Amino acid sequence: MHRHLLTFSPTLRSVLINHNEDRENMTQQMFKGALNDACLEVAKQVLWTPEGASNDVIETLAAKFQKVALDHVDFIVGQGRDPNIITRAIHYLEVHAIPPMGTDIRWFKFMLNCVIEMAVPNSGLNSKQAEFLKDIQTGIDESIQSEDE
Secondary structure: OOOOEEEOOHHHHHHHOOOOHHHHHHHHEEEHHHHHHHHHHHHHHHOOOOOOOOHHHHHHHHHHHHHHHHOOHHHHHHOOOOOOHHHHHHHHHHHHOOHHHOOOOHHHHHHHHHHHHHHOOOOOOOHHHHHHHHHHHHHHHHHHHHHHO
């Protein structure tokens, strides 16, 4: 199986040299083909019609999704995390991709921002705010159990 790799800028690469070798290998590249495939799946979902959508329209929307997704790479890598979290997050968003969304990508941007924040926290929380994370954890546990069944 052939995979396209996205390589980071020389500046970012030089920052990564300070990380251990395993982390450097993990964060220097991202499977762009998998990201593209995930974006295409979401685009197909939101553009679904009984007649089918044009491949050009699907590919154009997927490219817009990918551009939004790639905006998260520097932050995620800067946190020492695997940038392929983005692809996994987009696969998760497929559940929420429904035809009325059409070509408006605002929902995608907002939802991706939210799930990336939960996976790679950027903000400290007080105890009241953190209570919701317990609810999310319960929901995650229930989802994983239903997936196993």
